[in-house]
Amino acid sequence: SPRHDPGVDLRALGNTPQDFARDLLSNLYYERGTTVESASAQDMYDSLARTVRDRLAERRARTAAAHYQANPRWLYYLSAEYMLGRQLEQNLLYTGTTDLAREAVPDFDTTAAQDVEPGLGNGGLGRLAACLLDSLATMDLPAVGYGIRYDLGIFKQDLDAGGQVERPDDWAFQGNPWEFPAPDDNQVVGFYGKVTSVDGRREWEPAETVLGEPSHMLVPGYGTDTVNIVRLWRARAAQGSFDLTRFAHGQYAEAVADVVRSENISKVLYPDDSTDLGRELRLKQQYFLVSCSLRDIIRRFSFRNDGNWDEFAAKTTIQLNDTHPVLAIPELMRLLVDEYELDWDRAWRITHDTFGYTCHTLLPEALETWPVATIENLLPRHLEIIYEINARFLAEVSERFPGDVARIQRMSLVQEEPERRIRMANLAVVGSRAVNGVAALHSQLLAETTLRDFAELWPGRFHNVTNGVTPRRFVKIANPALSDLISSALGSDAWLRDLSLLQGLEPFAADDAFRARWREIKRANKLTLGVAPDFLTDVIVKRFHEYKRQLLKLLHTITLYQRIRAGETPAPRTVVFAGKAAPGYWAVKDVIRLINAVAATVNNDPAVAPYLKVFFPANYNVTLGQRIYPAADLSEQISLAGKEASGTGNMKLALNGAVTIGTLDGANVEIRDRVGADNFFLFGLDAAEAATLRSSDYRPRDYYERDDELRAAVDAIGDGTFAGGDRQAFGGVLASLLDRDEYLTLADFRSYLDAQAEVEKVWLDAEAWTAKSILNTARSGYFSSDRTIADYTRTIWGLDPVRVNP
Numbered sequence: 001s002p003r004h005d006p007g008v009d010l011r012a013l014g015n016t017p018q019d020f021a022r023d024l025l026s027n028l029y030y031e032r033g034t035t036v037e038s039a040s041a042q043d044m045y046d047s048l049a050r051t052v053r054d055r056l057a058e059r060r061a062r063t064a065a066a067h068y069q070a071n072p073r074w075l076y077y078l079s080a081e082y083m084l085g086r087q088l089e090q091n092l093l094y095t096g097t098t099d100l101a102r103e104a105v106p107d108f109d110t111t112a113a114q115d116v117e118p119g120l121g122n123g124g125l126g127r128l129a130a131c132l133l134d135s136l137a138t139m140d141l142p143a144v145g146y147g148i149r150y151d152l153g154i155f156k157q158d159l160d161a162g163g164q165v166e167r168p169d170d171w172a173f174q175g176n177p178w179e180f181p182a183p184d185d186n187q188v189v190g191f192y193g194k195v196t197s198v199d200g201r202r203e204w205e206p207a208e209t210v211l212g213e214p215s216h217m218l219v220p221g222y223g224t225d226t227v228n229i230v231r232l233w234r235a236r237a238a239q240g241s242f243d244l245t246r247f248a249h250g251q252y253a254e255a256v257a258d259v260v261r262s263e264n265i266s267k268v269l270y271p272d273d274s275t276d277l278g279r280e281l282r283l284k285q286q287y288f289l290v291s292c293s294l295r296d297i298i299r300r301f302s303f304r305n306d307g308n309w310d311e312f313a314a315k316t317t318i319q320l321n322d323t324h325p326v327l328a329i330p331e332l333m334r335l336l337v338d339e340y341e342l343d344w345d346r347a348w349r350i351t352h353d354t355f356g357y358t359c360h361t362l363l364p365e366a367l368e369t370w371p372v373a374t375i376e377n378l379l380p381r382h383l384e385i386i387y388e389i390n391a392r393f394l395a396e397v398s399e400r401f402p403g404d405v406a407r408i409q410r411m412s413l414v415q416e417e418p419e420r421r422i423r424m425a426n427l428a429v430v431g432s433r434a435v436n437g438v439a440a441l442h443s444q445l446l447a448e449t450t451l452r453d454f455a456e457l458w459p460g461r462f463h464n465v466t467n468g469v470t471p472r473r474f475v476k477i478a479n480p481a482l483s484d485l486i487s488s489a490l491g492s493d494a495w496l497r498d499l500s501l502l503q504g505l506e507p508f509a510a511d512d513a514f515r516a517r518w519r520e521i522k523r524a525n526k527l528t529l530g531v532a533p534d535f536l537t538d539v540i541v542k543r544f545h546e547y548k549r550q551l552l553k554l555l556h557t558i559t560l561y562q563r564i565r566a567g568e569t570p571a572p573r574t575v576v577f578a579g580k581a582a583p584g585y586w587a588v589k590d591v592i593r594l595i596n597a598v599a600a601t602v603n604n605d606p607a608v609a610p611y612l613k614v615f616f617p618a619n620y621n622v623t624l625g626q627r628i629y630p631a632a633d634l635s636e637q638i639s640l641a642g643k644e645a646s647g648t649g650n651m652k653l654a655l656n657g658a659v660t661i662g663t664l665d666g667a668n669v670e671i672r673d674r675v676g677a678d679n680f681f682l683f684g685l686d687a688a689e690a691a692t693l694r695s696s697d698y699r700p701r702d703y704y705e706r707d708d709e710l711r712a713a714v715d716a717i718g719d720g721t722f723a724g725g726d727r728q729a730f731g732g733v734l735a736s737l738l739d740r741d742e743y744l745t746l747a748d749f750r751s752y753l754d755a756q757a758e759v760e761k762v763w764l765d766a767e768a769w770t771a772k773s774i775l776n777t778a779r780s781g782y783f784s785s786d787r788t789i790a791d792y793t794r795t796i797w798g799l800d801p802v803r804v805n806p
């Protein structure tokens with residue numbers, strides 16, 4: 001193949017207004033077959049996207065050439081989820097063509113509004129993957145993201161009568177100009193079938209096969225010519241799956257049954273973000289991702305290193321984004337032992353040296369385990385390999401801890417009771433050379449609780465890499481006015497590639513004029529979002545889960561409402577709720593209904609209107625987040641300490657000048673350490689206190705009895721105040737609070753309200769508040785995903801940057 005087109009100079013894609021307009025027109029004519037006059041908004045959008053994409057593709061070609069030349073060590077990021085967000089504005093910024101586009105495109109805003117968000121993820125884990133890819137490219141590090149190209153992403157959320165209604169998200173219905181399908185790199189994936197022995201080797205004969213068709217999207221770096229890729233696999237039926245005979249007999253559904261069955265594998269993203277439902281199709285999705293990606297990784301490796309396996313782990317490091325892709329460990333063993341005929345020990349050494357595992361949760365119910373029977377049926381050879389890994393591992397454990405049967409049972413990859421299941425987190429730790437949590441407290445708790453036995457066996461294997469977020473999307477693109485102010489204060493926009501430079505803003509916290517300008521921008525962002533500019537914008541935006549305690553924020557809101565009704569005049573406040581609930585998570589879907597019932601009552605009460613508003617914009621996603629973070633004054637990070645692994649919304653809000661009210665949980669601890677205790681409103685039990693109270697006989701009713709305001713707020717949930725007198729409407733919420741309150745909402749209520757009183761006091765001193773807001777931004781540079789990548793590279797991956805010549 002023409003590897004480097006030595007003669008062809010691709011830099012023909014100039015960046016003069018004429019060049020850009022010419023390319024836009026040619027895409028309109030040649031790609032869309034239409035003209036400016038008759039072009040639809042979609043036609044114009046698609047042509048604009050291609051015009052920008054081609055400028056990235058040119059850089060991509062030079063990046064690929066540089067990578068080929070350098071033959072570097074590669075990072076492969078395996079993730080079942082990517083929340084990439086809208087692509088147009090990002091790619092216009094990264095190619096420096098925003099102004100050219102605004103000039104060339106007749107109605108730019110309408111055209112840009114056609115940009116869709118590929119919602120291929122649920123929340124934190126998926127968005128973190130996207131931020132890390134952005135930083136890897138910006139830091140010129142050779143990396144490929146692998147994922148699944150779901151036809152239907154995370155559901156669209158409508159609010160009907162205040163309740164969540166899920167609608168399918170057919171995100172690529174109009175096509176996706178940002179992707180490059182590459183069917184010639186198709187892979188074949190097997191399922192089911194049996195394992196036989198062939199001259200002493202185990203051979204798996206799958207009973208079913210599907211095709212994995214990759215399409216990649218470009219991942220440009222900011223302020224550099226590096227353009228990496230994220231490769232997303234789509235399931236296609238093997239050729240000839242359409243059953244013509246059945247069709248001829250009018251059995252139309254049966255005729256396409258196999259096709260549908262195959263393509264169902266990448267049909268839809270599972271919308272659960274913390275409960276392992278253990279559906280077999282999800283396991284098929286996980287193996288599909290792993291099998292396609294490992295074959296593609298080996299294809300790339302063999303292509304450049306003629307299959308010298310002892311070079312593999314030196315040239316390849318694979319990061320497992322939680323346990324979802326952990327089948328990659330037995331799959332690599334299967335390929336090396338069964339197909340490439342390496343002996344077990346050599347194969348295990350390569351496998352173990354290749355993988356790293358990042359754990360993103362502390363919730364026991366979020367740790368995946370699969371029934372042995374399910375794996376035996378779907379992946380019989382992998383089960384054999386898992387058993388072999390387990391036997392050798394437990395031999396090591398019993399040698400180290402002789403006679404410690406309980407420890408062996410806890411550490412085994414196989415849970416025996418009540419049902420035989422494979423513990424995917426244990427497999428991930430045993431098969432990886434490095435394990436990390438995503439915030440200092442999380443990593444500490446992992447080593448002290450969830451993965452304690454492993455940390456005692458292999459202390460050197462455990463690391464912490466605190467999460468981060470990309471400042472390009474979440475400050476520069478989301479908050480351009482603030483970015484311009486920061487650049488003018490710092491004298492350049494170098495902070496966008498080195499966020500520690502934000503420290504230079506500290507002195508400006510004492511500058512009246514700067515504070516005034518800072519406040520104006522926040523006001524303007526509130527107007528853009530559609531909330532009252534003079535009201536304190538109090539924001540809790542994240543997936544709904546009981547441990548995140550949206551209910552605590554609601555109890556405070558009800559108390560404010562009752563205080564105002566009682567004649568108090570607190571500082572005007574807009575409480576913004578946003579987030580999706582997993583479709584089957586009824587307890588929190590009731591909370592969503594209750595929040596909207598309270599909102600209806602509060603927002604239609606003229607006596608309260610001057611002091612309190614409740615706003616619940618539907619369908620929280622990356623795009624809506626980019627509109628909310630710049631408008632926020634107060635960032636609610638109120639999870640029960642010890643439950644939120646890290647949080648990343650907390651970082652995006654702090655970088656946009658929101659002051660945090662929060663518990664000592666996840667990355668809140670590090671945010672408070674960095675911004676300073678007097679620029680953070682702390683409350684509540686810490687992780688140890690919470691664990692103690694939870695394990696003792698915690699009686700929520702005691703707190704209800706002895707706190708008048710708490711009782712009044714809880715009673716209002718049960719007495720029909722927000723339901724037209726219907727006392728049953730929110731009975732479930734009431735019962736969960738008074739009888740169980742698993743996440744100690746009532747226990748933290750008073751401490752929370754005391755912290756909110758502190759918020760009120762500071763807010764009433766606008767200069768003092770603005771100074772804290774500026775200091776939060778100035779001291780949050782640490783939470784750049786560039787710093788996160790630098791930490792991963794230093795402690796786990798050992799990658800070297802490859803410069804791409806301009």
Ligand SMILES: CCc1ccc([C@H](C)CC(=O)N[C@@H]2O[C@H](CO)[C@@H](O)[C@H](O)[C@H]2O)cc1
Pocket residue numbers: 122123124125126128272273274275276277322360361366367368438467644645646647648666
């Ligand atoms: C099996 C179902 C399932 C699906 C997704 C998950 C994810 C791990 C949940 C998740 O998104 N975790 C979040 O990851 C973020 C990025 O590290 C953290 O900042 C959040 O604290 C954590 O909740 C667990 C279980």
